[in-house]
Amino acid sequence: MSAIVEFDSVGLRYGTGAEVLKDLDLRLPRGGFTYLIGPSGAGKTSLLKLLYLAQRPTRGRMRIFGEELSAAPRDAMPAFRRRIGVVFQDFRLVQHLSAFDNVALPLRLAGRDEADVIGPVRELLAWVGLADRAAAKPATLSGGEQQRVAIARAVIAHPELLVADEPTGNVDADMAARLLHLFESLNRLGTTILVATHDLSLIAATKGAELMRLENGRLVDPTGALRNPPRRVGEG
Template sequence: MRYGNGPEVLRDVSFTLEPGTFHFLTGASGAGKSSLLRLMYLAHRPSRGLVTMFGHDVASLKRGELPPLRRRIGVVFQNFRLLDHLSALDNVALPLRVAGARESQVKEHVAELLSWVGLGDHLNDKPATLSGGQQQRIAIARAVITRPSLLLADEPTGNVDDRIGMRLLHLFEELNKLGTTIVIATHNEMMIERFGYARMVLDKGMLQHLPRGGGATRIA
């Protein structure tokens, strides 16, 4: 993958995410983590090579065929991408409403999830009135509310304290137990060691895979 005519930021990267697996994605700043996530949530197409999502070759899909695939992917962005004019509840409810869920179910499920992440007293608050950590939890709740097939999270615990960070990781674990494939980009070594899931390591645009409890193997 490259941006415009610039150098390749990812090259010879090859891997398969089996359904229901949990991976950490690590690497120094500028190693290509965010670029790899962009390929995975279909914001970009590869400059060369093949990306297959849910059995579909992404390069061969027409523009109108991408939205149904994207709806199967939950994404937690570093900049949150919340809608400032909507309350916390309405931000999280948006994916359910787009999917046509009944309003009674929407409010019940969203309120329950926001309470679980410690925001039960902020359902009607707008993002601008909340702290960065609170906004991050809203973004995470929005990403997981539909129980996506694949969840991609870019530094999801970067703006919260350790207690909330652990609680969010347990939320990801519960989602994983229900069958969601999880990929979390992070620099938090303590969290990686504590949870012990397989790790994908990017270094200068190339990937190493460290299986759970095993050594490093380059995949290319």
């Protein structure tokens, strides 16, 4: 199976500080479903930033969508980013837009006709339990509601790669299961998914998922009392 993302001895530092990611070698297979785990401060957020192209590696090689990132011009980045869906831990909703318009934003930026926007957005808002909150602005939504809007926005355009940071951290168990089903459905349609999470029950509920563990900026063998632990993706 071809890889959608490949790292070869990748390192990342901010400014002149110490490296926060060190010698990462990983391969995300196209169409795979992977969980990223590790303690707080391990570098998970920094790794996600590389994956959704908010940062470039400071050393090593990174390929995404078959392209060598170091050789890609900066003006190519927006086109790459449009192929990636991101669920941020802090939501990052556009505050002056309604829930409907936040979810519709990726479709409108892609130039979809409005007639092709309304139906999918309404359907997805209903799926995440927010059909009656479509007109609400983010400031009037609870944390869990904002999380669901953020997830709907990330998946509405069926991205090739979905990167999610603690996507079920602000929802109850029933909604977490519903959102997992949404991710699994998207994965079956071909989207490659990587989810950073501390929720071991979410991992155990995902059949066929793979697992990466990050500690002190390095990928290590997955450990812990996981029932039927997923296969290893990377090791340091």
